[in-house]
C-alpha cells in the first residue's frame with residue numbers, strides 16, 4: 001500500500017475510533033485552543049518514524065490525539081520532542097510500542 005492510501009486508511013480508522021469514543025473536541029487544550037474548530041489528528045511521532053513500523057500504529061489510540069489546528073501547530077513547530085512526549089504521556093499514558 002502506498003503512503004497516500006495508507007494515510008487515507010488511517011484517517012478512516014481514526015475517524016471511527018474517535019467517534020466511537022465520543023471525542024469530538026481538542027484534547028490538547030493549550031492556551032488559545034480552538035476547542036471544536038478545525039480538528040485533525042496529531043501523531044505522537046513524526047510521520048517518518050512510522051514508516052518502518054507496523055501500519056496499525058498509525059491508528060493506535062496511544063499514538064494519536066484529536067487536536068485543533070492551533071494546538072497541533074504548537075506541537076509540531078514550537079515544542080521539543082520531550083515537551084511533545086510530555087503532552088502525550090499526560091493524556092494517553094505510555095505508548096505500547098517499545
Ligand SMILES: [Zn+2]
Pocket residue numbers: 026027028029030032033034035067068069070071072
Ligand atoms: Zn486545541
